[in-house]
Amino acid sequence: MVADGSLAKAYLITLQPLVIGIALASVAGMGFGIAMGLSRAVEWFSLPIMIVLQAAPMAAIIPLLTYMYGIGLTSKVLAVVVLASPVIVMNSYKGIRNANPSLIQMCRAFLGTRRQEIVKIILPHAGALIFAGLRLGVAMGFIGIVIAELLITPTGIGDLITYNSSVADYPNMFAAIVSIIVVAALTIYALERLERKLFPPEIRGLDNAG
Amino acid sequence: MILFGKKIPILFSLLVWCIIWEIIGRAKLSTIVPPFSAVIAAATAIIPTAKFSAAASISLRSFALGMGLALLVGIPLGVLMARVASLGKILGLWVNIFISAPISALVPILMAVVGIGETTVVVTVFLFAVFVIIIDTQVGIKQADRSLVEMARCFGANRRQLYTKVLFLSALPEILAGVRLGVIRGVKGVVIGQLLIAIIGVGELFELYSQHFLMEEFWALVIIVFAFAFAISEAVAFLERRVEYYASTR
Amino acid sequence: MPADAIIELKAVGKTYEAGVEALSDINLGLLHGALSTLLGPSGCGKTTLLKIIAGLIPTSRGEVWVKGRKVDGPGPERAFVFQDFALLPWANVLRNVAFGLELRGLAKDQREQIARNHINEVGLKAFESSYPHQLSGGMRQRVGLARALTVDADIILMDEPFSSVDEQTRRKFQEELLDLLRYKKKTVIFVTHSIEEAVYLSDRIVLLSPRPGTVSQIIQPSIDRQGKDPDEIRRDKNYLDTVDQIWQILKQYV
Numbered sequence: 160m161v162a163d164g165s166l167a168k169a170y171l172i173t174l175q176p177l178v179i180g181i182a183l184a185s186v187a188g189m190g191f192g193i194a195m196g197l198s199r200a201v202e203w204f205s206l207p208i209m210i211v212l213q214a215a216p217m218a219a220i221i222p223l224l225t226y227m228y229g230i231g232l233t234s235k236v237l238a239v240v241v242l243a244s245p246v247i248v249m250n251s252y253k254g255i256r257n258a259n260p261s262l263i264q265m266c267r268a269f270l271g272t273r274r275q276e277i278v279k280i281i282l283p284h285a286g287a288l289i290f291a292g293l294r295l296g297v298a299m300g301f302i303g304i305v306i307a308e309l310l311i312t313p314t315g316i317g318d319l320i321t322y323n324s325s326v327a328d329y330p331n332m333f334a335a336i337v338s339i340i341v342v343a344a345l346t347i348y349a350l351e352r353l354e355r356k357l358f359p360p361e362i363r364g365l366d367n368a369g
Numbered sequence: 370m371i372l373f374g375k376k377i378p379i380l381f382s383l384l385v386w387c388i389i390w391e392i393i394g395r396a397k398l399s400t401i402v403p404p405f406s407a408v409i410a411a412a413t414a415i416i417p418t419a420k421f422s423a424a425a426s427i428s429l430r431s432f433a434l435g436m437g438l439a440l441l442v443g444i445p446l447g448v449l450m451a452r453v454a455s456l457g458k459i460l461g462l463w464v465n466i467f468i469s470a471p472i473s474a475l476v477p478i479l480m481a482v483v484g485i486g487e488t489t490v491v492v493t494v495f496l497f498a499v500f501v502i503i504i505d506t507q508v509g510i511k512q513a514d515r516s517l518v519e520m521a522r523c524f525g526a527n528r529r530q531l532y533t534k535v536l537f538l539s540a541l542p543e544i545l546a547g548v549r550l551g552v553i554r555g556v557k558g559v560v561i562g563q564l565l566i567a568i569i570g571v572g573e574l575f576e577l578y579s580q581h582f583l584m585e586e587f588w589a590l591v592i593i594v595f596a597f598a599f600a601i602s603e604a605v606a607f608l609e610r611r612v613e614y615y616a617s618t619r
Numbered sequence: 620m621p622a623d624a625i626i627e628l629k630a631v632g633k634t635y636e637a638g639v640e641a642l643s644d645i646n647l648g649l650l651h652g653a654l655s656t657l658l659g660p661s662g663c664g665k666t667t668l669l670k671i672i673a674g675l676i677p678t679s680r681g682e683v684w685v686k687g688r689k690v691d692g693p694g695p696e697r698a699f700v701f702q703d704f705a706l707l708p709w710a711n712v713l714r715n716v717a718f719g720l721e722l723r724g725l726a727k728d729q730r731e732q733i734a735r736n737h738i739n740e741v742g743l744k745a746f747e748s749s750y751p752h753q754l755s756g757g758m759r760q761r762v763g764l765a766r767a768l769t770v771d772a773d774i775i776l777m778d779e780p781f782s783s784v785d786e787q788t789r790r791k792f793q794e795e796l797l798d799l800l801r802y803k804k805k806t807v808i809f810v811t812h813s814i815e816e817a818v819y820l821s822d823r824i825v826l827l828s829p830r831p832g833t834v835s836q837i838i839q840p841s842i843d844r845q846g847k848d849p850d851e852i853r854r855d856k857n858y859l860d861t862v863d864q865i866w867q868i869l870k871q872y873v
Binding site: 202203204205206207208210211213214215216217218219220221222223225226227295298301302304305306309310316320321324329332333336339340343344347348 | 471561575
């Protein structure tokens, strides 16, 4: 079907805002989430808002983004960022907050400074949850980019879907849809494998190793 | 946060954000941000209108139908998949694919097959919510304490009693967690489904307001919908907390 | 206060935020070079007191003096062994044991060398590169002990260190601990709720009453350990009498 290269071309277009958006959401999200975890002041200001944002249908903001930033790359990148950020922030925050209190006390007992506490105990422990947050953020990013392409203006995969829909070429439309779902599923599966490899449960201390 | 030696509850930070919003709006720092008070005024203005209640009732109806279906299908399926290993493996693959997949990509198919209308939205809500309910139910049942099951059998429980009196209750914390996530996804499903169809419900209103640059109305609707999503997820969380007390001693 | 007390507690009290008074008016001197045990029923505040001595919990009232100086936080002269081991699950045994020195900024080669000595001492030489999840409970606690020995503190504080292992391993540990300490000039403060353990190990036993914890009595078991093997000691008349004496005192609190 679309082995004539149009599929590959479409993905090249689609993946651009997706990758940029995920990168931005990851850096900003992790930074903010970690700040929330380490500073009670930041937490106080941000937590209620972030909880609401995690539950909220952020997709409602997308028409607004279209209005503000037009129908180009920017609004699509922003759509990805807006959808992916809440889960990345919350997971980073929880990872920091849920540091094992026994280990923190041990560090203090052996005269660790606050900085050593953060670098040697809290961050390694939070790594697993932060990575899980990134994985979920990627999933949300895929959702964001599909909505963006169907809503804002069709390009890439969204274009293939809408075009084929409008000319009633349903097999092709179906194929395009299936392809994006498969790509999303494979990417997330790969991230899951990586997560399990980097953060096996025993190393995370889930069996009370420490 | 401690101000003047008194501990300020964290919810007050929302109040601070409202004040900041008001200031930004008054100072006209951005064309898309009207003052918070204007947004609230718009909210009180549009809620009693016929247009809004029509949009709200369509959206609520689709949401309720879709969620109801998701619960009716998801929970029993999750239980089955946990108890029948082969079913769990086969269906598990599909559930795991769809749980993080961009379901919104399926909406064009739905539109082609089912038409442009409420039914599509109901199916969208169903698809958004059902997978997380299936998985969390499955996990909950699987992790049901083996010794509780043995105990029940030992005291002569038949199959039905085992499921209703022991397994389901034991898994209830996980099931409710799944329902809460499902509810959040369901709301996203209503909004996204209606945005993509763009001629009914709150999705239509979002498009309308932003196209005509009615910013007060747009943000008012955002707050209303976000508040609804939050309220309903908190309602389920409340139920979750009611059963939490036995979660740790299972 | 006895003249050679290395730790002095002066009118120490601890009340938690909810109004719960955990400790009340503790006046205690703990001797240099001795193994002293804090013993009492659950809820008498013995772990709280130990953590106060360690500087991990602040006092509500009173003062803690260590080696002639007032302290209000952890210090290099005191090392702690945790009940739940508190090992870094992502680090191997060598790194865990050297952790105290790592925090002090010692160079890697140096601290690993010192750590290795103590790993040998506790009998874990073959497990240097293992991770906590690969070790049994007993082995994990040996790591905890090696870590405390590695920082070469004068005072070792042990919080029910053997309560998370099985009874047979526990007995072995008690015997090994005495062996280990025989040649080191360490002061050990031990917390346990097991009367037998306290009498077997201690030079002095401090009995604490239940909430609010106060010093009920101080017992000095006079067990002659010279030339006796562990099983003989456990049948020694003084040992059995002391165990019974303590039980009669604590019985009223249960």
